[in-house]
Amino acid sequence: MRKLMILLVCILCHWQLQAQGYELTFQLKQYTGGQLALAHYMGKSFYMADSAQINAQGIAVMKNKEPLQGGIYIVLLPGRQRYFEMLLDNKDQHFSISVDTSDLINKTVFKTSKENEIFQSYNRFLQKEVAAPDKQINALLAKKTAADSATAKSMQADLGKKLQQFRNGVVAKYPQSLLTSIFRAMKEPEVPATPPGEDSTFGYRYYKAHYWDSVNLSDGRLVRTDIIEKKLNRYFTQLVALDPDSINMEADKLIAKTRADKEMFKFVVWWLTYTYETSKYMGMDAVFVHLVEKYYVSGEAYWLKDEQLNKIISRAYSMAPNLIGQQAPPLEVKDTSLKPVSLYTTKGKYTILVFWDPTCGHCKIEVPKIDSAYNASWKSKGVALIGFKTEGTKGEWQDFIKEHHLNGWTHAWDPDGQSNYRRLYDVYSTPVVYLLDEKKKILAKRLGVEQLNDFMEKMDTKSGTVRK
Known part of the structure; x- marks a missing residue:
């Protein structure tokens, strides 16, 4: 025995x-x-x-x-x-x-x-039953006639039902397979008819509320497909309001659902962090800062080495003092004659703060454009314009001011290196432009001249100001 x-x-x-x-x-x-x-x-x-x-x-x-x-x-x-x-x-x-x-x-x-036998049967089904009708549908749509479009739409509906029937068969027969998890994640919420008493937003609200129902956020295998990223991108670009508070709330709710699987948690946190750090939309850096403070500073980003983690945290800390809606950090600096200049004693309905470098090629284009806009319309709106030298010699700075007749500006610099402006205003390239309100709250940042014009027009309209 x-x-x-x-x-x-x-x-x-x-x-x-x-x-x-x-x-x-x-x-x-x-x-x-x-x-x-x-x-x-x-x-x-x-x-x-x-x-x-x-x-x-x-x-x-x-x-x-x-x-x-x-x-x-x-x-x-x-x-x-x-x-x-x-x-x-x-x-x-x-x-x-x-x-x-x-x-x-x-x-x-x-x-x-067995997993790949199932997968191959699906690929063969696509080749045999889907490829040819899909080609016919595209050909009909290319003709752009009402009759052909109607035929194509009917064919698409039939093809969609046939495809879903095959997927449903796999899901029923092989409930634990990776392909089943993929098919479930691909399935769209089915929105019912609008109940009596509901308004026209019912469909949107139902779809959003059930968007993640069939996605197994505890299945880390889905990370190594293209499905989760597609779902994330659609959700946060089409269903969530483009507002940092709304995005932060939705991001936290979603991340909470991924905690049962380390790979899923890692991917979703990474995707959200990268997406909002690099967003082209103003104000989304507030989402990046929120994510870093909640998931990176707390030590939950287990996949990062100390050096990488410190870089991300440092980046968030450089953004945190200058988020839209916050009070602008104080600037106590000097003018061209070394006399004190203070941001908070500079009066104006708006203050435009420009960090620029007289040796920077982009600044040489943008700064004169800012000056032209200031003289053409901003001055009459009560705008105070502060230009802050970041690089270049004092002589290069003064020569540029004189050559381009930047007479309406308050020109400032920090010869003693006491203001810590680079961290407080996240100045890592030039030019960097901030728009502040009368109380020096940050309204907008990193905008071009045309965008600044549009933004102030909207602010004036919102506040009821009538332009003369």
């Missing part, structure tokens, strides 16, 4: 060792050399995961003691011009693939990988 137990333990240990890591064996019929590459999705981008040389018998083996993260993977053939996709579950990572490049969809065979 003891010998039997030892044998069973040995068999179990051997099986566990085999189950660890991954081993993918490729048999390629048309190749006797070259490199095979394996990459995975990460949002809309691809990242290399492994590669292997193809031997004279057309065999390439990729293996490692550490398993790969589950998701959709791309197998790139030599030359990297052709490829096919496959699925990797977190557990099923020991199988072989027979690849016939004469027909990658119909002649590629996965052995001992």
Whole structure:
């Protein structure tokens, strides 16, 4: 009995060792050399995961003691011009693939990988049942006639039902598969008819409230597909108000749903952070600061090394003092004659604060344009204009002022280096422009001349000011 137990333990240990890591064996019929590459999705981008040389018998083996993260993977053939996709579950990572490049969809065979057998059946369905009708639909739409558009719309509806029926069949038969998780995430909320007493926003509110219902935010395998990024992008650009407070609230609610899976949590936090740090819309830096303060300063960004983490936190701290809606940081500096200049004693219905450098090529274009706009209309609106020298010598600065007749400005600089303006106003390039109200609250920043004009026009209209 003891010998039997030892044998069973040995068999179990051997099986566990085999189950660890991954081993993918490729048999390629048309190749006797070259490199095979394996990459995975990460949002809309691809990242290399492994590669292997193809031997004279057309065999390439990729293996490692550490398993790969589950998701959709791309197998790139030599030359990297052709490829096919496959699925990797977190557990099923020991199988072989027979690849016939004469027909990658119909002649590629996965052995001992049920996940990919299901995936191949779906790809064959798409090729056989969807590709041709989709081509016909596009041809009809290109004609741009009412009759053809109606026919195309009817065909699209029929094709959509057929496609959903196939996906529903997979979901019902293989509830735990990666493909099922993908299909569920792709499914759109079905908005019911508007109930009596509801207003015209019912459809939008219902769709938004149920947008994430079928997405398993505890399934980290979905991170290595393009689905989660598409869902995030649509949600935060089309369904959430373009307002920092609204975005912060929705971001926190969504992140809370990802905490059961480290990979999903990491991706969603990263995507939101990157998206709002680099947003083209003014004021979205408030979202970046919120995310950093809540998830990075607290130590939850486990994937970052100390140096990377410190850079992100430092970036957020440089933005935090100058967010829109906050009071502008004090500036106690000097003018060209070394007399004291104070931001808060400068009077004006609006104050435009320009950080510029007389040696900067972009400043040489923008500063004269700002001066022209000031003389043409801003001065009559009660605008105070402060120009702050960041670089260049005092002589270069004064020469530029004289040459371009910048006479209506208050010209300031910090010869003693006491103001800490770079951190307080996040000045890392020039020119940087801030628009402040009468009490020096930040209304707008990093705008061009035309945008400043439009912004002040809207502010005047909102406040009921009538232009003469």
